[in-house]
Amino acid sequence: MTQTDATHDPSLRSWVASANGHPDFPIQNLPLGIFSHGAHHPRAGVAIGDEILDLPAVLEAELLSGEAAQAVEATADGTLNGLMALGAGPRRALRTQLSALLAADAVPYPGLLRAAADCTMHRPARIGDYTDFFVGIHHATNTGRFFRPDNPLLPNYKYVPIGYHGRASSVRVTGAPVVRPSGQRKPASETEPSFGPCRNLDYELEMGVWIGPGNDLGEPIPVGEAASHIAGFCLLNDWSARDIQGWEYQPLGPFLAKSFLSTISPWVVTPEALAPYRIPQPPRPNGDPAPLPYLHDVADQAAGAFEIELEVTIRTATMREKGLPPHRLGLSTTRHMYWTVAQMVAHHSSNGCDLNPGDLLGTGTLSAPEASGYGSLLEVSQAGRQPVTLPSGETRRFLEDGDEIALIGHARREGFATIGFGPCLGIVEPARYNPAP
Structure with missing residues (x-):
């Protein structure tokens, strides 16, 4: 079974102000989804407070490495199917690196955020069955x-x-x-x-x-x-x-x-x-x-x-x-x-x-x-x-x-x-x- 670690620390805070005390999406959650914003095609994101962290943009900024980068690369088709297929290792690595990236003591990257209210959400994956x-x-x-x-x-x-x-x-x-x-x-x-x-x-x-x-x-x-x-x-x-x-x-x-x-x-x-x-x-x-x-x-x-x-x-x-x-x-x-x-x-x-x-x-x-x-x-x-x-x-x-x-x-x-x-x-x-x- 998955164990708790530093990403679950209740004292963690984020430089994304709306995440702190958010009822659904504090930094301890970091759920995955597929969204579109403006003219962009559907792409992978993570909910953080009232914002969505644009994962392809994070990858392009070279802020992810190893299995975490592999996890985002697997979403290139605009679904989470490829990421889901990778299993727990890359998913856990992505969570760990995103937690550090979004923590209050990290360098802020507001340009990687999209206001959730301005985005359209899509089915996270192609549902075969x-x-x-x-x-x-x-x-x-x-x-x-x-x-x-x-x-x-x-x-x-x-x-x-x-x-x-x-x-x-x-x-x-x-x-x-x-x-x-x-x-x-x-x-x-x-x-x-x-x-x-x-x-x-x-x-x-x-x-x-x-x-x-x-x-x-x-x-x-x-x-x-x-x-x-x-x-x-x-x-x-x-x-x-x-x-x-x-x-x-x-x-x-x-x-x-x-x-x-x-x-x-x-x-x-x-x-x-x-x-x-x-x-x-x-x-x-x-x-x-x-x-x-x-x-x-x-x-x-x-x-x-x-x-x-x-x-x-x-x-x-x-x-x-x-x-x-x-x-x-x-x-x-x-x-x-x-x-x-x-x-x-x-x-x-x-x-x-x-x-x-x-x-x-x-x-x-x-x-x-x-x-x-x-x-x-x-x-x-x-x-x-x-x-x-x-x-x-x-x-x-x-x-x-x-x-x-x-x-x-x-x-x-x-x-x-x-x-x-x-x-x-x-x-x-x-x-x-x-x-x-």
């Missing part, structure tokens, strides 16, 4: 109760890290419009399905996991080596059309109800940045089966989980017009993952499936056990039966056009600086495809 897991046990239990009140969890849940293959082409970074999807719906009150705009649009509070070095087809990744195949983390909102999903998911699972859009935060928070926030995997409740041997590793159980706070807020069009702040819908944490990220990677590749640099994994919705920490409106509104009342007086069963949903993530631990993931936001727009009956 996207897989969504279901490791949030409280969400799995809550949703299962709607269909199987007496037996909400299916027998395989505590043995298998459940997942399904999603659609990589529709993954977008924060701010992309959330166009209400159309599809077939058949509520229990209707005898035949109809086609039209989704009636039960929902969000899902998830973490995203970026794959670094991959594996060859037919060569599984052992759980004890899985951490070395992880390049970083982001926030992920896997928007869901619940009514479309309820009709189409039998017998093969999610399809069009999920593939219309998934929103990610644009910055890749590295495993090195998250080293101080690793925790033991919470013990399983008495009576739960132990993981099968191919999913069990002592080091992973000791430090394979994370302490990351996850929040979801809503701000309707009316709330924005009235100047009302966002309203919290749920506050949860990654402690509620029944399986670790390493177990997800190990299981994904256990049949010989090859993972590649830039592949994206979703954790599934990470709800807390209490209602204040639910990670979807499906849970908050009890499948629409108990609408939530907002500060504006409006109520919501599911999302309406104009609603703005934001996911917020912070890693906190006493004795270390708090770091964040940046924005993961989307505003619902009306359906664009609604053919006449």
Whole structure:
């Protein structure tokens, strides 16, 4: 597991003034992303306070050497895929040299910074494949109760890290419009399905996991080596059309109800940045089966989980017009993952499936056990039966056009600086495809 070092020192300060005390991007974070500024093509950068450090410009100024320079050279195509493929060594070297370059006692290079507000963020990598897991046990239990009140969890849940293959082409970074999807719906009150705009649009509070070095087809990744195949983390909102999903998911699972859009935060928070926030995997409740041997590793159980706070807020069009702040819908944490990220990677590749640099994994919705920490409106509104009342007086069963949903993530631990993931936001727009009956 990645260890803490001088780059995590909470007393570190930067000559980039906005980084000092920044809620997301102090010098202790240094997440990687792809941005464009002015006439420049997309290029690699690092978030530092309210600025973006232009990595190709840093390389051109000959301020990087060795593996750190190699890491930036690998981003020449305007993606992080090549850097992700290099693994932890060059990534760690880049972090170490950038920390020294940006430290308060270093020579300032303001010409290497771009104001984040003036930049456009892009997907960090070419996403070849996207897989969504279901490791949030409280969400799995809550949703299962709607269909199987007496037996909400299916027998395989505590043995298998459940997942399904999603659609990589529709993954977008924060701010992309959330166009209400159309599809077939058949509520229990209707005898035949109809086609039209989704009636039960929902969000899902998830973490995203970026794959670094991959594996060859037919060569599984052992759980004890899985951490070395992880390049970083982001926030992920896997928007869901619940009514479309309820009709189409039998017998093969999610399809069009999920593939219309998934929103990610644009910055890749590295495993090195998250080293101080690793925790033991919470013990399983008495009576739960132990993981099968191919999913069990002592080091992973000791430090394979994370302490990351996850929040979801809503701000309707009316709330924005009235100047009302966002309203919290749920506050949860990654402690509620029944399986670790390493177990997800190990299981994904256990049949010989090859993972590649830039592949994206979703954790599934990470709800807390209490209602204040639910990670979807499906849970908050009890499948629409108990609408939530907002500060504006409006109520919501599911999302309406104009609603703005934001996911917020912070890693906190006493004795270390708090770091964040940046924005993961989307505003619902009306359906664009609604053919006449």
